[in-house]
Amino acid sequence: MEREVIPNQELYKLLLPEIFGGSGCRLLVGQYLRQLAVTRVLLVTDERVWQAGWGQEMHYTLQKEGFHVTVFRRLSSNPRVTEVMAGATCYSEEFCQGILAVGGGSVIDCAKGIGAVVSNGGHVLDYAGINKVLRPLPPLLAVCTLAGSAADISQFAVITDEISRHKYVLVSKALVPDAAFLDQQPLATVPMAMAAYGAADILVHAVEAAVSSLASPLTDVFAFQSLRRWSRAIENFHKYRESETVRGDLLLSSFYAGAAFSNASLGAAHALAHSLGGWLDLPHGQCVATLLSGVVEFNYAAAAARYREVAVHLGCWRPEQDEGLVLPALLQYLHDVRQRLGITTDNLGNLQVQEIALLADRAEQDPCLLTNPCWLTRSDLEVCYGRTCRSK
Amino acid sequence: MEREVIPNQELYKLLLPEIFGGSGCRLLVGQYLRQLAVTRVLLVTDERVWQAGWGQEMHYTLQKEGFHVTVFRRLSSNPRVTEVMAGATCYSEEFCQGILAVGGGSVIDCAKGIGAVVSNGGHVLDYAGINKVLRPLPPLLAVCTLAGSAADISQFAVITDEISRHKYVLVSKALVPDAAFLDQQPLATVPMAMAAYGAADILVHAVEAAVSSLASPLTDVFAFQSLRRWSRAIENFHKYRESETVRGDLLLSSFYAGAAFSNASLGAAHALAHSLGGWLDLPHGQCVATLLSGVVEFNYAAAAARYREVAVHLGCWRPEQDEGLVLPALLQYLHDVRQRLGITTDNLGNLQVQEIALLADRAEQDPCLLTNPCWLTRSDLEVCYGRTCRSK
Structure with missing residues (x-):
């Protein structure tokens, strides 16, 4: 049987990660990682979030729960190409199996860049543009510590090339994290x-x-x-x-x-x-x-x-x-x-x-x-x- | 560093499949299956949807796109335990790698039951209740042909035991399909x-x-x-x-x-x-x-x-x-x-x-x-x- 189909321009789509919300929900992260059979985690954060205690808390909590945690926090606001590539090297050297980002949009975008590179190879700027990240990222969880970017749920990542001072935009559905934890507690220390x-x-x-x-x-x-x-x-x-x-x-x-x-x-x-x-x-x-x-x-x-x-x-x-x-x-x-x-x-x-x-x-x-x-x-x-x- | 955390009862969550919408979007199914590297598909549908042409259309289209398609359509409204188990046998015998449900809630619930059994083993009623389906289902896509059940996006499946005349409810996040195609065209033939x-x-x-x-x-x-x-x-x-x-x-x-x-x-x-x-x-x-x-x-x-x-x-x-x-x-x-x-x-x-x-x-x-x-x-x-x- 053949049926004539009129192709319609008004196709649309929706993709969201799994969402957990509410005060304290960030503490479900370990449980989620276990479900994904991840035991070695790259914790991506930045100096501010670390000093405010949220990065440290997560590090401590996950270690207590038996995870091997490598902390990567050499990040700028507006994350840079070199930082992403250093993070990817760190991920590989430590045989990580998943990434947890704890921070604002910069931290989460950097974590996405790291994930794109470790599962797709090459250089992070190879993936600038639309639908360039073809292979799925390793398990990626995000605890957002600043209400704004929504990087924890989006298909977007913005990475700055520090030489040309150019912000590259990566848009791929593979960049949507597996889970986002909407917890208002860590926002309390934001300037x-x-x-x-x-x-x-x-x-x-x-x-x-x-x-x-x-x-x-x-x-x-x-x-x-x-x-x-x-x-x-x-x-x-x-x-x-x-x-x-x-x-x-x-x-x-x-x-x-x-x-x-x-x-x-x-x-x-x-x-x-x-x-x-x-x-x-x-x-x-x-x-x-x-x-x-x-x-x-x-x-x-x-x-x-x-x-x-x-x-x-x-x-x-x-x-x-x-x-x-x-x-x-x-x-x-x-x-x-x-x-x-x-x-x-x-x-x-x-x-x-x-x-x-x-x-x-x-x-x-x-x-x-x-x-x-x-x-x-x-x-x-x-x-x-x-x-x-x-x-x- | 230890931080005292007050556990909060108001945790909440959201999980949705990837959604495609709009008139004609069902024809994206083949493309999606290819992305998942599925080549052998169990097409679950029922007699009404088959006769109305929508099941046949999908069968024809997928075959033309190079898929090996096995059709399973021995279904009642209010799908039964025996139908689910027969579908699971069919899936295994044909070495299927994924399931496409084209139908209303009954068809999609049956497809979910089949998926639960083929990836978790045992009997479908082993999974009645909350969070009993622990292993992920094989790739499961749903084209809903009747607006109502929302089985194409939900964590729920309802299966009837025909001996006790009892409807069992399965609620597990593993039952959320990978993708749902919200296409209003197939609804046109619903009585x-x-x-x-x-x-x-x-x-x-x-x-x-x-x-x-x-x-x-x-x-x-x-x-x-x-x-x-x-x-x-x-x-x-x-x-x-x-x-x-x-x-x-x-x-x-x-x-x-x-x-x-x-x-x-x-x-x-x-x-x-x-x-x-x-x-x-x-x-x-x-x-x-x-x-x-x-x-x-x-x-x-x-x-x-x-x-x-x-x-x-x-x-x-x-x-x-x-x-x-x-x-x-x-x-x-x-x-x-x-x-x-x-x-x-x-x-x-x-x-x-x-x-x-x-x-x-x-x-x-x-x-x-x-x-x-x-x-x-x-x-x-x-x-x-x-x-x-x-x-x-």
């Missing part, structure tokens, strides 16, 4: 500036996923839920360090945004931010938060209905109001958010015109630009940089 | 009565998951989204066979409800329905839909805030209305839904009092009862049966 960058990152993830050309009913439910929880949590952002509720809300918001963007991808703000952040070694949250407003202005006409939904879920516009108010309301909201979170453009204001050309070139190659809701020319990208990164 | 039972099943999944004692922020987002989409879709239920939109909405609603109940589990209506449906070999959707109202009456006081949310998302009560109206509004809504879907209690009305005692005994042992929002005594369970299954 407030870092927490603010993380919070800003969540918002931009949810907004760009909501308007992405790959958005689907499977990702929308997460993007909008993220915005609702984010707007509630951010009212009490100043209580981040003392309130488990605020941290828990932001961690959930981060998860929802991650579930959306990992499957719908992102947009121009991320493409621009990767290029800028790699060049100046800036916090990612600062870059996306400051660049988003300009992108929304370019995109608005092409995705007005979507941005309206975004504004409704953020609570800055109501359906009974005039539609002409959506864009100004959104821009005002983004401005207020940056103020509230203390995110400035102070250290971005001195790019040379040649640097803007270089950064626009690089942003044009970024995978995140592919799903921006409208086509932005190279000049548009330059304009976005110009508005943010030139003295006013 | 309307069956579509109605499926639609009713979706609603009860979402309601019971929303009020489950294991509900979490990860499952709530799905439960409430399911209710919103369901209430919209059901308005046009009569267009099920001609409208891709209606079928697509119900399939998504089924997915959302499945994502919720697979991770938050269910409640008393399902416990009662499994027992009743096994005894009288009735459609599951009919059983849950008719039993839910009585359960809501028993549960309401223990989970009033949750039922309020349910009523809001279904659109049968608004927050500005009196709270005393929630329960009557919900019961009226459920009554109207049964009318609209043509679901009656006509063939349920003649249980003997001894049968009610037996069914209550069995319902008391059902895993779904564990997460009902309040404790129901054996007498309560009998009362629920009495109201539905005794002539008025």
